[in-house]
Amino acid sequence: MREAATMDVTTRTASPVAVGELGQSLGFLLRLAQLQSFEDFFSAHGPQGLKPGEFSVLFVIHRNPGIRQSALGQRLMIKRAHMTKLIRAFEDRGLVSRRIPDEDRRAIELTLTDAGIAALDTASGAFFAYEETTGAPLTLIERDRLVALLRKFTGIDEVAG
Structure with a gap:
């Protein structure tokens, strides 16, 4: 079993909140990332129109x-x-x-x-322009690596066309 870790989550909160071992949970972190991405998407900074x-x-x-x-x-x-x-x-x-x-x-x-x-x-113009900023906390190399890992994790392989 993994050693209990304390992780402070300060994004979008007024003060740090300890999430413990959840900070090592892939599912938990993916869900938080999705929620953060959608929150940003629907803000005034994201593309308007389609969800x-x-x-x-x-x-x-x-x-x-x-x-x-x-x-x-x-x-x-x-x-x-x-x-x-x-x-x-x-x-x-x-x-x-x-x-x-x-x-x-x-x-x-x-x-x-x-x-x-x-x-x-x-x-498309708004969506892909927004996508350029959605990984702002990451460097370009980190973002590309995260995308590659998520593609591997989800099994998405690009089909020619």
């Missing part, structure tokens, strides 16, 4: 025209019911079109509409 999850879904559809809704949900780890609701909302906003292929009537293929591409283009 991070919405942006991610549209971005992946754009990179994979005709992607099956089930494959998209699996890759982004979005539950089927939530994915269905999200895609319907995108369709209602005119951002995504759905197609049922003749060879598999149970499948749904997704493509961005012209309005979806325009919304993504608008959001």
